[in-house]
Amino acid sequence: MECASQTNKKEIKANNYNRNNHQLRIICSADTLRTLILKNSVRVVDVRKREDYLQSHIPTAVSLPLSQVLSKDTPEGIIDILQNLGIPDEMPIVTYDDTFGALAARVAWSFQYVGHINTALLEMTFSQWNNLGLETEKKDNIFPKEKHSLNINHEIHADTSYVTAAKASPSKILVDSRERLNFLTEHIPGAKNIPYTMLGSNGGILRKPKEIRRFIENRGISTDSEIITYCGSVGTLSGLAYYAFKLAGLKNVKLYSKSFREWKSLGKPKEEFKDANYWDLSAE
């Protein structure tokens, strides 16, 4: 269903949003988001491809394809993006995608990293939103520029030297979010595998917190540990894992955003498993 009849028309809105800022936490329900949209007190960020956005999107959403974030992936670059999207410091942000939450997670993490704490992921993908018959529109929303301060949140980020040093500390656990066969093929030595496929549920991008907590505890990982998540290339799958672990109540979680791609390119050690032809089990 569509709220407006205009198609693909650019509309620059006055930024007279309701400054009674709602504090979001990790996941934003569809109900909450709809209320915030009605109250005009949220910035909805669509992380899908630009052409998908132009087809149909959640009302008031702005378009921010992941590629844009990755091409400006420095703290200053992210601040620039926030300012251009008309997002001031305290404004609640809700991100969504159609890639089981992984792209939305990576963007949300970038915002939180540069200090925009009031950011959450929509509990579902755009397809699920659409299938429920919730409101959509086609307008290309653009808002006046705002000022945003830079306040780096070092707590949630790990770089290669941090990961290298962390391996010596038993209370720091490295979690690989890639699928099982990729993990078996090669991974950072000592990493534990929690594939992103374990984290989603049928109706939403993440399972119930108690289930995710149980997966962690089953692996003998203390929920007091520091967890560093990584994946194959740019921190999307591990971005989703970052939020899954936060949702499960873990206090100290970091994203190794440059992930295994950088680790390998630097010639760092890998653990490999070559004693079985597991790839031949695939039916593709």
Added chain:
Amino acid sequence: MTNFKNKSNQFPNFSSKWGREEENNIFAEKVKLFRQGKISGDDFRRFRLQHGTYGSRLHMDYSMIRIKIPGGEITPEQLEKIADLSEAFSIGSAHVSTRQNIQLHWVQLEDVSEVMKGLVDVGLTTREACGNTVRNVICSHFAGVCSYETFDATPYAKAIARFLIRNPICQNLPRKFKINFACCTQHGLVRIADIGLVPAIRDGIKGFTVYLGGGLGAASFIGRPLEEFTPEDKLLSTCMATIRLFDRHGNRENMARNRMRYLVQEMGWDKFQRMILKERSIVEMTTASYTAKLFDVKAEDKQLPNIVSTTTKLPVVDKQISLKSNAYQRWLHTNVVPQKQKEFFTVFITLGAGDITANQIRTLARSIRKFSAENAARNTPQQNFAIRFIRGVDLYDFYNTISSVGLANPGALTIASAVGCSGTTSCNLAITNSHRLAKEVQRKFLELGLDTDDSLRDSTIKISGCPNSCGQHEIATIGFFGGASRIGASMAPTYTMLFGGSTGEHGELGKTIMRVPAKRVIDTILRIIEIYRQERSDDETLHQWIIKIVKGEGIGSAKNMENMKAILLPITQLPLAEEDPESYVDYGNDTKFSAKTARGECAA
């Protein structure tokens, strides 16, 4: 599309709950205790196997989970759950075994309890799928629809399975124990099981021909008939007597000789038979009526769909097909068989060595719901799925639906549908990548259109990655089991080839002919087919021709096994590794072959 009233109410019959919630919690707890060093590795292994969980090849942090499908009957809901679980915790695909199990590979040990939890939600279990227990009770996938059967054996198979699962008498047997039900004398694997049963009717009384002491392995035996006819009221006592006797007298010392077939061999058939019959009298006299009632065939009986009209449109199947035939005709010819219910057809889903992705499973489940009047599937020992009770008018729509996800390959009922155990993809015992080889055989045969040649249709190719017969190579027309051969200074992956195995009530074991390098297996089979085509007489099928050679009754240049061996020798001789390095690398590898194995887990 035909409407069946109340289909969802009629099926599935969820009295069929096999799993138990508490068992996953116990499993999760045991894993923790094991990781904390509070229970020994041996104790944990026994427990793990009892709950259907194997260690994976050379990496015990990962497991293969074997889901039992008693009688092979599985509902769309169960299939969808398996798809979800394989995506979340395994590798995004599931694997149909040769004994009506569905296996999930490379599951982290810590997640096994999560998989079990999901299975319990849809009534499935892994309980006693491995270890020294009564393994999944299998039943011919034609049972209930077979034109040759006297009655449907399915409820009997499920009732025996339900009676024996978690039964104290089955918890610590000398070794694993297998029960196979057939539908008729032709279909089924009754002579290669500890107990094999063929339904029969004598003087109006339902019963079975019972075969005992068969089994495949490093040494294989064909089961022998216990008596002329066993009425159904003696079915339970016969099975119990056999298990009890095996439990008491089976070899618990020598792992290589502890299957029941060795007991039969050591004791001699006459003595074994006498003891079984005596034990059966004791069982009959001492079984409490409460216990006997736990064997409840009626409770497992589901109403099969009735014929609702006689004006069905039968599919037009071309008598002769070729590579040039259209894809649908080819599929109809090689994957679809009529049922005894004239309205309906059974359709086979061609898989590659039993592999199916989560997405394919979901589409299959939807198609079953839409098109199968019994709203269920059966998995087959040929590592495929049989979808039964599909009306002739719906076949084309069914084909189109499954074809959209690559499930409409032809050849399921032909020589192209090669069986391959998991081999070095996941098994500790495997020497060669039998799994990949089976897929390569299938790919090549379909490419050449060998599925379209009806004279090859009753022939089978079955491949195991070691001598332990999970690929059932001894009952194939042409069977292979994996090994390693030293040639010069290098090791090459090789297979021992067997000729002339067969199934059914007159099943025979294949005879060893020669060793064939892994990379020459396909060429060798193709050469055999070539010779057959030159030398066969009249309507003789490849299978019949090979049996004649095994018996030394061939009439062409290949009169017997020795002739055959001599003819094939040039293909099977490898040059040194320097001249042909590819032949010293197994399928799926990029480095030189070396035989690596670890301790088997078949016996707990």
